Amino acid sequence: MISVKSIADPINKLDGRRILITRYHPRNLETGGKIYLPSLDITVWIKELSPSHELIQKRKSKQITKNQFKELFKQELMSELNKEKTESCLRTIKSMEFYDDNVVLLTFPLDIHGSIVKQMVLDTKIQVVIDGNVASI
Secondary structure, three states: OEEEEEOOOOOOOOOOEEEEOOOOOOOOEEEOOEEEOOOOOOOEEOHHHOOOHHHHHHHHOOOOOHHHHHHHHHHHHOOOOOHHHHHHHHHHHHHHHHHHOOEEEEEOOOOOHHHHHHHHHHHOOOEEEEOOEEEEO
16 A cells, blocks of 8 residues: 655654655754654655755746646656656655555655656556466566
């Protein structure tokens, strides 16, 4: 199972693999007026599955809508420059889900790209060997 959580959410022992998909590594977070440094227990950081700095800034400054952001983000990931790396990262996460069951994609609070990456992973096909037979999942 793949889920999406904020890095501010508490760690759950059932999370399984915890994959950070942010452009920048988290530092101090502010929640409720208090600043803390999260202990993220990250399995791997895949910043290639996060929006570009430019796209993040356009969304934060409200130059683009949520729907425009989603489309532009998908275009970024599947551009000629990024497609091969994106597909490799998606297959890696799909494999983790197959072999380890639970995978959590970690984003910053209020980021919307996690659900897009999750759907892309779910749509990704990989080949695995089960009982000596190759299966496509």
